[in-house]
Amino acid sequence: MGRIAVLIWKELIELKEDRDLFGIVILAPILQLFMLGYAATTDVRDVPVVVADADRSVASRALVARFDASPNFTIVDVVTSPNEVDPYLERGRAWIALAIPPGYGEALGRATPQALQVIADGSDANSTNVAIGYATNLIAGYAQALGARLPAGSVTPGIEPRVRVWFNSRLDSRDFMIPGVLALLLLVITTNLSSMGIVREKEVGTLEQLNVTPLRRWELIVGKLLPYALVGMVDVCLVLAVAVLWFQVPLRGSVTLLFALTLVYLMSTLGLGLFVSTISSTQQQAMMTTIFFFLMPMIYLSGFIFPIENMPAVIQPLTYLLPLRYYLVILRSIFLKGVGLETLWPDALALAAWGIAILSLAVARSTKRAA
Amino acid sequence: MSAISVHDLTRRFGDFVAVDRLTFEVREGEIFGFLGSNGAGKSTAIRMMCGLLKPSGGTAKVGGIDVGRDPEGVKRRIGYMSQRFSLYERLTVDQNIRFFAGIYGLRRDRLEARRRFVLEMSGLQSREHVRAADLAGGWRQRLGLGCAILHEPPIVFLDEPTGGVDPVSRREFWRLIDGLSARGVTVLVTTHYLDEAEHCHRVAIIHGGRLAALGTTAELKRAFHGRTIIEVHAGRPVEAMRLLDDMPDVERTSVFGTAVHAVVSMKPGEAARTIRERLEGGGVAVTRLGPVEPSLEDVFLDVAERG
């Protein structure tokens, strides 16, 4: 067998023999995607509401019934006075409180406009926004229905907004998140494999043994990284299957392109792991460095969840350094937009450049002879 | 021509000089020993000669190739085995052999022939499919040596190859080294076991990174010319040592097992008499006392002390 072939053969045997590692890198991603796919939903459902109904009229009860009937809300309790809602919000038993003032029903009968207080738990700003939005919507729709029944004067028609959502008409955050989770899983697994795997040989002493042979530096690197790339591609297939077949995430673009660009992405992640291995002497160091200097920043700053365009102007240029950023755009575009290389070429190019750069750096640093 | 030729080889780590101007030559087929305590610089020297570490100064020619300038050039022609035996734990005996054979580019017939040779040499013929992790120390050691010489290198470097292995296996291992040497292979082996050093053709004592002494064991022992080593078996060895240390003619005392060795700058007869007088005068009961031939350990301590 050629030298690289025998290296790959050895690496694969070692992986197969380590049952635990094999299970974790091949099977765990499926499990993770499954769980996280279900977690990723900003569709807020069953918002717990506590109602302070000081009116207790037919009209107020009708409004409460509206809330109850909505899938967005769950009535936790109905109290009388607004003062009684405090403990519910404090304990987190309710996210919002609806305060119906006394005289509500009567005012409604006289067609007098009134405002209802919606008290919200702002400690969870994201959900609060959404909950208030739902409440507003519900009440607006209710108001409109009420208005239609009144013998009102002519209402001047105005400008009506018609919204069409492109790419994700259900505005399903799952379709947005799942490609993201795929990208992140791939990053975590392959970077770990390559950084720890090489440092391990350093620690055990087999790396020295290899350095004493005529094995060339690049042969060693290719022989080490190729099996990991293989593992990565297997993971992609498995996770893709779950995403598309189970979660029904639309895959509108070219699968071939997806695989091709994933290979380019793997070049970056594996190169990153290799680089970390050249600056670490123990596996502990490799792990710490990988997680804190690379993985954590990527999960936050790459656009995985937090939009880059929201970040302060100083930070945004930094995100250009993250390969995950480009891969996320590529993945999401291929999944949701179905576009091809003609649109994605800038990101693909950036990804390739990053990969080549980090690999070169890592190769330069991994000399056979210590200086 | 020398198989290994080292001249003023030096290695510095910051301010610390680990190897200080080593100079020596090793003949073809010779078993050359590096003797020294831990941290003396033996491993550092070997790693430089193997092209694993860049020398700070001096030259090392291995197989005629200047390793400092062309580290890769030697790698086809040397074998190396480190303290940790460097085997792949999860691979079987056979897989380890095939792996290293593949790295050295052995194919088909040659691969098969060498594979069989190594299995026989290490006595692992019936255990080809045992994982390396499941082998006991002595077996791993022999397998490690086997994997290091698969490609039949003319020069072999062994860095503390017998660390942590039982005496019987160690003896077995040295038989294999003898076998290599008989076939004309040059072996440079580091050790801190003195009995193993006696087994070498020549020994270089490394102390503090410097070459403290070099020669056959006989030559090294001649350093004691004019001095005598008296071995004392006494009831209270510590007391004995204290008394002897006070004597002007006693250069040095050391513990040898349960006995005490005293290096005395006198002729044997006179030395024995003086020692006995002093001890019995000091109230220490002596069981046995007499001059002994200097061992390599005595040589080593002597060198270390003077260094």
Place this chain on the structure above:
Amino acid sequence: MRKTLAVARKELRQIVRDRRTLVILLVLPVFFLLLYGYALNWDIRHVRIAVDDRDHSAESRSLVSAFVNSGYFDLVAAADDRTIRALLDRSEVRAILIIPSGLGRAVRTARPIAVQVLLNGDNANTATTVMSYALTIVRSESARYQPTAAQPLVSVEPRIWYNPELRSTLFLVPGLIAYITMITAVVSTALSIVREKERGTMEQVRMAPIDAGPFVVGKTIPYFAISLVSALGIVIAAMALFGMPMRGSWLVLLLALSLFLIGALGIGLFISSVADTQQVAFQAAMLASFLPTFMLSGFIFPISSMPPFLQVVTYAVPARYFLRALRAIVLKGTGIETVWPDLAALVGFALAVLTLAAVRLRRQWR
């Protein structure tokens, strides 16, 4: 007791020797809080929008101005039929406003007319908000031309507690604290035991007459001390630099933090006791903490919206309890009488995990 301390001392020595790891455990968490706290928010502004104005009337221009002046949108391009697709494909804009020709005339003659808003749905989170912005703007612009429009009979007057400006930072920072603390803790102990297993020094430990229980506790102590210092550092930094309020009791906060840390360290130890190689321990630690803490703790996605089976899984995520307690203590100012269920859960979790680790180790040592 003495043996436990001996184990603790030895572990501390090992930690201190690895300078890089020590720096990472002590300094980086605060640095990351600063970085992410500064960088991340959901307050959506500067939304890039393109306009295809086919009317070019005073009314259409007024509508466009309404978008620009709202403070939420940045008009970045003029669109037309040919460029719409490209603008959205390349995500150069988040929305496109298409004003049909005839808008001005329709408004002036009091006839209904519709404008199109194309939303870029590739980021569902942002799209929802952008949509509500756009709808509000169009509707209020429309209302200007409807002087006799009936006011809605019922409208909503929102009142926000604890976080009146709905600053997402105040929401994110506690989450960041929980996340960074969790990862640091799990990762620091995940290799501690398995490292010795791999190196073979575990044999020496087994020879020593110490039981698995005290051993596990001894291993936890130095990491606990370091993590606590680090976590307190983060909390103080959050207060000083991000204005995170402290409306509750410091004592209760300290208690919650300590219990959380012990549980997190325990997870790492358990992984360390089960794994045979450091590589496996690393992957397992990531599997158990990196993504799950991010996504299942209620940090980003509300747990109550998750399917029931997943909600059950979140009971095993200690960050879930800690985050709720932290937010309650810090933002709501509630005391122990309110947060005790979460604290109790943290205690239970810590005990469970440490016991599992000890049991596992004892079985291996036999």
